[in-house]
Amino acid sequence: MTPDEALQPRIETIGRALLGQEKSAAGEASTAERWIQAFMHRLAQDVQFRVQALRFIDVLPALTDDAELARHVGEYFGRDEFPLPAAIRWGIGHARSGPAPHVIAPVVRKAVEWIGQRFIAGEHADEAYQAIEHLHEKSRLASLDILGEIVLSEAEADDYQRQYLELIEALAPRLDTLGEKLQLSIKVSSLYSQINPLAPEKSSEAIRTRLRPVARAVRQLGGGITLDMEHYDTKDITLRVFRDMLSEPEFTDWPDCGVAMQAYLKDTEHDLKKLIDWAQSRPVPVGVRLVRGAYWDAETVIARREGWDVPVWEEKWQTDDSYERCLAMLLTHHQAVRPVIASHNVRSIALALALIEKRGLKPPDYEFQMLYGMAGALQTALTKMGHPLRIYVPIGPIIPGMAYLVRRLLENSANTSFLRLAFAEDRPEEEMLAPPKSGGSRSVHLSSTFRNEPVRRFTREAERREMAEAIGQVRSELGRRYPLIIGGKPVETSATITSVNPANPSEIIGETAAAGTAEADTAVKIATAAVQHWKQVSTAKRSEVLRRAAELLGKQREIFAAWEILEAGKPWREADADVTEAIDYLRYYADLADRMACGYAFDVAGETNRYIYQPYGVAVVIPPWNFPLAILTGMLSAGIAAGNAVIVKPSSQAPVIAARFIELLMRAGIPEGVVQFLPGEGARLGEYLVQHPGVHLIAFTGSMAVGCRIQQLAVAHMQQQGHAKHAIAEMGGKNAIIVDADADLDDAVAGIVASAFGYAGQKCSACSRVITVGNTHDALVHRLKEGTQSLIIGPPEEPGAFVGPVISASAKKRIMQRIQAGQTSAHLAAQVDISSYDNGYFVAPTLFTEVATTDALAQEEIFGPVLALLHADTFEEAIGIANGTAYALTGGVYSRSPAHLELARKAFQVGNLYLNRKITGAVVGRQPFGGFALSGTGHKAGGPDYLLQFVQARTITENTLRRGFAPAPSWRRDNGGI
Ligand code: NAD
Numbered sequence: 001m002t003p004d005e006a007l008q009p010r011i012e013t014i015g016r017a018l019l020g021q022e023k024s025a026a027g028e029a030s031t032a033e034r035w036i037q038a039f040m041h042r043l044a045q046d047v048q049f050r051v052q053a054l055r056f057i058d059v060l061p062a063l064t065d066d067a068e069l070a071r072h073v074g075e076y077f078g079r080d081e082f083p084l085p086a087a088i089r090w091g092i093g094h095a096r097s098g099p100a101p102h103v104i105a106p107v108v109r110k111a112v113e114w115i116g117q118r119f120i121a122g123e124h125a126d127e128a129y130q131a132i133e134h135l136h137e138k139s140r141l142a143s144l145d146i147l148g149e150i151v152l153s154e155a156e157a158d159d160y161q162r163q164y165l166e167l168i169e170a171l172a173p174r175l176d177t178l179g180e181k182l183q184l185s186i187k188v189s190s191l192y193s194q195i196n197p198l199a200p201e202k203s204s205e206a207i208r209t210r211l212r213p214v215a216r217a218v219r220q221l222g223g224g225i226t227l228d229m230e231h232y233d234t235k236d237i238t239l240r241v242f243r244d245m246l247s248e249p250e251f252t253d254w255p256d257c258g259v260a261m262q263a264y265l266k267d268t269e270h271d272l273k274k275l276i277d278w279a280q281s282r283p284v285p286v287g288v289r290l291v292r293g294a295y296w297d298a299e300t301v302i303a304r305r306e307g308w309d310v311p312v313w314e315e316k317w318q319t320d321d322s323y324e325r326c327l328a329m330l331l332t333h334h335q336a337v338r339p340v341i342a343s344h345n346v347r348s349i350a351l352a353l354a355l356i357e358k359r360g361l362k363p364p365d366y367e368f369q370m371l372y373g374m375a376g377a378l379q380t381a382l383t384k385m386g387h388p389l390r391i392y393v394p395i396g397p398i399i400p401g402m403a404y405l406v407r408r409l410l411e412n413s414a415n416t417s418f419l420r421l422a423f424a425e426d427r428p429e430e431e432m433l434a435p436p437k438s439g440g441s442r443s444v445h446l447s448s449t450f451r452n453e454p455v456r457r458f459t460r461e462a463e464r465r466e467m468a469e470a471i472g473q474v475r476s477e478l479g480r481r482y483p484l485i486i487g488g489k490p491v492e493t494s495a496t497i498t499s500v501n502p503a504n505p506s507e508i509i510g511e512t513a514a515a516g517t518a519e520a521d522t523a524v525k526i527a528t529a530a531v532q533h534w535k536q537v538s539t540a541k542r543s544e545v546l547r548r549a550a551e552l553l554g555k556q557r558e559i560f561a562a563w564e565i566l567e568a569g570k571p572w573r574e575a576d577a578d579v580t581e582a583i584d585y586l587r588y589y590a591d592l593a594d595r596m597a598c599g600y601a602f603d604v605a606g607e608t609n610r611y612i613y614q615p616y617g618v619a620v621v622i623p624p625w626n627f628p629l630a631i632l633t634g635m636l637s638a639g640i641a642a643g644n645a646v647i648v649k650p651s652s653q654a655p656v657i658a659a660r661f662i663e664l665l666m667r668a669g670i671p672e673g674v675v676q677f678l679p680g681e682g683a684r685l686g687e688y689l690v691q692h693p694g695v696h697l698i699a700f701t702g703s704m705a706v707g708c709r710i711q712q713l714a715v716a717h718m719q720q721q722g723h724a725k726h727a728i729a730e731m732g733g734k735n736a737i738i739v740d741a742d743a744d745l746d747d748a749v750a751g752i753v754a755s756a757f758g759y760a761g762q763k764c765s766a767c768s769r770v771i772t773v774g775n776t777h778d779a780l781v782h783r784l785k786e787g788t789q790s791l792i793i794g795p796p797e798e799p800g801a802f803v804g805p806v807i808s809a810s811a812k813k814r815i816m817q818r819i820q821a822g823q824t825s826a827h828l829a830a831q832v833d834i835s836s837y838d839n840g841y842f843v844a845p846t847l848f849t850e851v852a853t854t855d856a857l858a859q860e861e862i863f864g865p866v867l868a869l870l871h872a873d874t875f876e877e878a879i880g881i882a883n884g885t886a887y888a889l890t891g892g893v894y895s896r897s898p899a900h901l902e903l904a905r906k907a908f909q910v911g912n913l914y915l916n917r918k919i920t921g922a923v924v925g926r927q928p929f930g931g932f933a934l935s936g937t938g939h940k941a942g943g944p945d946y947l948l949q950f951v952q953a954r955t956i957t958e959n960t961l962r963r964g965f966a967p968a969p970s971w972r973r974d975n976g977g978i
Contacts, residue, residue, distance in 0.1 A: 007354045008435065015350035015433040021381035032114045039083060039115065052076045053083075054406050059896035060112055061400040062742045063105075070101035072742065073108060075898045109399065116398035119373040119405055120147065123397045125170035131372070131393050132171075136180055140379065140389050143226060143369070145185040147396030147404045150230075151193045152749045153786030160190040161210040167395070168217045175221070181256075182223035185392060186211065188238050189230055193790045197233050197459045198572055199800030204240045211245060215257070224256025226289055226340075232265065232299055232311045233459055239271060243278060246286065258287020258340060263323035264296055264312040272326055272337075279336040289340040289369060290326055292319055307454030320436035323348055331355045334365050342369035342392070344378060347433050353387070363388045450591050450925050453554065453580040458572070464799060467572060470558035471797050474566060482512040482659035484519055484679065487526040488672025491519060497679050499656050502569040502805040503795035503840035509567045510656040515680040517688050520647075523676040524694040527618045527645035530673030535615050535643040537671075539597035543590035546637050549668035550586035553579065556664070560629060563657045568628050569804045569841075571796045574759045577921065581630035582661075584924035585942065586637050592947045593641035606961035613951035615643035616726060617696035620689045622710075624702040625807055626762050628654030629661060634924075634941050635699040635728075636665075640674060642950035644697060647676045649686055651702075653807050655679045682706075690714055693721035697950065699728045701764075704861070704886070704934050707731040711937070728938040728949050730764075730930050732861040733889025735919060736882040737767045738904070740875055740895035741774030744916075748894040749783045751918040752867070755892070757791060757845045758920055760806050761865040765890040765912065765920045765929070769851075769858055771870045771878045781849055781869060785830040788845050788867075793834055803832075805840040806864055812841040815864035818856070819846050826851040826868065853881050861887070875900045883909050889931030892919040911935060 043050050056076045063069040077083075121131035132142045146164060151157045168182065175182055189195055191210040195203045218225050227242050229235060242259045245251055259275075261268050272288070279286050293299075296312055296319075303310040313319045327348065330339040341352045349368065356366055370379055372393045382389050394401060456463050483490035495514035501507040515523070534542070553560065557579045564575035602609035619639040623632040632650060639646040650658030662677040678685070686706075690698055690713045700710050707729035714727035737755065739748045755767035772780050794801035806812050822828065830847040845865040851857050857868040872878035875895070882891055891910035895901055901915055911931035912922060922929040928943020930936045939945035960966045 005435075007351070007358070010354040010357070011347070011350045012430075012433050014353045015346050016429060017385075018346055018350060018378065018381050019429055019432070021377075021384060033118075035111075036115055036118055042083065049083075055896065057112055057115075057406050058403045058744070059742050060109070061403050062744070062896070066101040066105035068742065069105040069108060071899075072897060073104060112402060113398050116402040116405075119371070120394045120396055120398055120401045121372060122395065123401075125167055128167065128393070128395050129171055129174050132175065132180055133178060135391055135393075136178055138380075139383050140391050141180070141183065141367075142391050142393045143183040143185045145187075145228070145392060145394050147394050147401045148187065148190045149404060149746065150189045150195075150750075151191075152746065152753070152783060153193050153790040155786040155790075156783075157191050157193050157210060161214060164214045165217060168214070168221070172221050182218055182221050183256075183390065184214070184218055184223070184225045185228050185260075186214065186225055187228045187230055188241050189234050193787070194792050194800070194802070195234060195237060196800050197237065197457070198464065200237050200240055202800050203237045204244050207237070207241045208245050208248075211241065212248075215245065215251065215254075219251070219254055219256070222256075224254075224258065224287070226258040226260060226287060229260040229262050229291070229293070231295055233457070235262075235265065235267070235271075236459060239275070242286075243275075246282070253283050255284035256287070258289055258338070260289040260291055260342070261326065262291055262293030263326050264293035264299075264319040266311060266313060266322075268322060268326060269329070272329055276329070276333045276336050280333075282336070285334075285336055285338045287338045287340050287367075288330055289342050290323065290330060291342045292323055292345075306457070307452055308457055315438065317436040317438055320345070320348070324351055324436065327352055328355060331359060331361065331366070334359075334361060338364075339366045340369050340390070341366065344370055344375040346378070347435075349378070349382065350433060353385075450588055452923055452925060453550075453583040453587075455573070455580050456576045458799075466558050467561065467576075468799070470562040471565060474559060474562040478510060478566070479508050480510050480656075482510060482656065482679075484513045484515050484523075485662055485666075485675070485677035486519065486523050487530075487676070488666065491515075491522075493519065495680075497652050497655050497681075499567055499652075499654065501566050501840075502807050503797070503842075505809070505840065507566070509563075510659075512655045512659055512679045515649075515678045515685055517685075519678065520680075520685060520688050520692065523647050523678050524618060524689075524692050526673045527647055527676055528694055530671065531615065531617055531643070531645035534640070534645055534671065534674050537643070539593050539641075539643075542641055542643065543593050545665075545669050546586045546590040546641055549637075549665050549670075550583045550590075552664050552668055553583050553586070553661075557583070560657070560660070563660060564628065565796045567656050568625060568654050569796050569807060570759060571801050571804055572799050575796070578627050578630045581627070581924060581942075582633035585630065585634040588924050588942060589634075589638045589641045589947060592944065596642075596947055596951070606959065606966045608956075608958045608960055610956045610958075612954055612956065613642070613948075614954060615951055617644060618694055619644040619646045619697040619699060619950065620692075620695050621646055621648045622686055622689075622698065622700040622702065623648075623651060623658075624764075625651035625653035626759070626764070628657040631701050631941075632658055633661060635701065636675065638947055638950050639697070639699060640670065642947055644950060645674050645676075647678050647689060647695075649678050649680060649682075649689060652679065652682055686710075687713060690725075690727075691717060693717065695725060696723060697726045697728075699950075701730040704731040707937075708934070726949065730936045730938060730941065731889075731934060732863070732887060733764050733766075733931060733935050734769060734859060734861055734885040734887045735765060735767050735890040735892075735910070736769040736771055737892040737894065737919060738771045738872075738875070738878045738882055738908075739773065739776050739780055740878075740893065740897060740900055741776055742896045743776060743894035744896065745776070745779060745783060747916060748780065749787050751892065751894065751916075752784060753787045753791070755918045755920045756867040757788065757803050757865050758918075760803050760843065760845075761867075762806060762811075762863055763920050764935075765922065766863075767890075767892065767919055768862060768866065769868050769870060769882070771872055771881050773872050773875050773878050777869075777871050781829060781847075784847060784867075784869075788830050788847055789832060791832060791845055793832060793837060793842065793845075795840065803845055803865060805837075805842045807841065809841055811864065812843055815843050815862060815866065818860075818862050818864070819843075819866060822846075822848050822851075822855075822857045822866070822868075825855050826857055829869070853884060859885050875903065879904065879907050883907075886934040887931065888933035889935035890914065890919045892917070909933070911940065 135142050188207045192206040299312045368389045372391050483492050493513040496511050497514045498511045499509040560579045561575040564570045600611035621635045711727050714725040718724050791802050793803045796804035826848040827850040829849040832844045834842045834844045847867050849869045851868040888910050890912045891908050892914040893904045924942035928940035930940040
């Protein structure tokens, strides 16, 4: 599959020459170098060691205390097992006191520094200059990259820009003397903290605002820049920034600007064609650095986890093949796109050289690029052959920088990664130079039948357009009135519930009829009659209705998401996720019902024992407004899948979404009377239904106060009504995230901000307490403040808005009162300015520090964008604080100590515990959701036991031995049980 198969002999000749030169160039190695080689070999070959070693290097910068460092060495490698250089190990072994923390810590730091220095030129401009000078002497060029990753606040983005400007200023005069031009590699994600595929124009604009002064300064020196390519989510934004910037008048004729493209992406060939078309209309060429791509593991894992199309080629040979096709394309169009061949792969380099030769290209028509510290012998070989070679030189503090490198470069733990190729493989020459070909498929197949409906990634323009159009369409349907539905028929009432857009309360979303007690009585009567038939319908048929509803909802997912945006104030991603969760519940409970229909057989000789399920009868479903579709659909579908007839009393704050879902359910074929739609005044109608003698089961999700009251009312009239009601109550939370002393603060800040302020903190799982451990407090507060201040507030219909309004005027008032009160007992550390949003129910994201554990801010659910920071001296104390409320819903821990994570697993008492990730966004079937203590009474929603709450079990025993004869037992699959 070589672009031109006739080239193969020439590729082999060039390749052998390169490999020959490479061998002869490999000289005597120093002790440190020999140890690094051995370390990297082991890293490449031993999976277990690789995981532990890379994780340890990742946590090392946070371990400033010697004892902490020694503890982590023990936890990661077992006692004394850190693979230190032999001489140091011998020294420690012979130290009289044994390897005490103050002995082992500096030695371990030194060893990691050795590795770091191999790949990072240093921290300061001086060291960067020395690296350039050294490369210059060897006839190599440099491209400097300031190490860093996605920034979490605008202050951090400013800082990244400043570092580049200072570097330019410091290097400019000295490079001039050397006769070198400055070349920088820049990551756009470091120039804007709110980069978002949902808002590509805004992202490009914000990035260019910071990029422009850097580009201008480099250009004035006659130098150039290349935009690095990072994760797939930012790919289109990077390409957009590149084109947008080069279309600005001052840069249209700049010949020294380039962009990296990753051959491992399936999109890249197409993107490259588009880029070439665009570049052909420019007066000067643009550079394209062709790399394979460094985030293969992350791209694959994230896409598989989310159910998205995997954006990277899944087989190594496919990436190689793509690299070759893109390479050929680049060299063919070298007048429009200047090829920069970035590879350590001998076959790719040989192919490039053969094509360059065939086309008669001469420097500077092309350039090779390699990484600092990698493939030294190959670098020498290429330079000796007279080809222009540029080295990508990372600049940064060595140990923290090493952690970035681990994540950015060494993350490919797959066997075929560059690490393995560069340090561990000694393959035959023919194999290394052969064209890429399939080695047979290795795709992963998951075993379970249930699949989550993937959320939208919004990287595709079409996805963004469809959502925008759906909002337009929904807007044209606002203001409609929705009747009650009882027995499949519309029922009007004189009373009305009006629903408004919380971002713009003068916009009426719609209104519904509002039921009183008379309608409630009728609904119970009709449901009682309907259930007699519904419970006889086979489970398979009932499940079929749910699956049809899931299909219909899937077809209208943008429309339903648009209703959520306008009625519940959900930002795009949250709205989309709520709809997919509803689809998941429909399918998941249909599957579960099918499985439960089998019941159990506990037969013995001469006796059958059948364990079967039957529905309760009439169920009342009372959902909250915050997941207006998902929670309603979950409780409702579980009820009907199990064979109950259901009365849905939706929340008065999101009744229109509920009404539209009931309409959809009717289209899916739910028989008349099985589901009644009964909006009405929460407390009055809700309590009437809960106490109604005809009701058998109540499924409630909402606040603790209402949940507790429902439990009480449900047991009050048992004797009069002749049955005990079963009440399920999923309630609130006061969820905490513990940030350990060794936590990755980049991850922790991002996770806390998302968990605390996503959907304006109005999720039951939202983080409302952060407990810092040891000396993390100040750094975390500083970064959280900046991260919070950088959030984009706005009406949820704007695609880039991260924080929208709260649900109602009364919710706003209540939250503001809590903030007001908090200021007397704690320190208000940050509050976002929302003065430009005086129309909707906006509340400023607010951060309190110095909060006492007994303070209301630390004990009571606020249900808004308010976060309280507490402090603990030890991890154990932090767990105690986290457990010290009436709730037990969700919790999280950011820690890189295996022992502390283990302790959290055992002692952190919450229904859903998340380690090193955000604590919101539970997925059906994957993270069954729900709490205990005063957070909930039931089995987890979206989990294997959930349906058990909607059925009663019966055991039927039959003596089959009659007159000495017992037939063989038989068992029907669907026994008409549930
Ligand atoms: P809420 O308790 O005010 O209302 C929930 C539902 O109960 C609504 O339909 C309401 O009309 C109805 N209701 C109100 N008073 C009633 C009464 N006396 N008798 C019967 N029904 C009554 O809660 P909300 O404001 O809609 O939702 C936010 C709350 O829900 C938060 O506390 C949140 O933590 C909780 N929540 C919990 C979960 C979970 O899975 N644990 C999920 C989402 C929300």
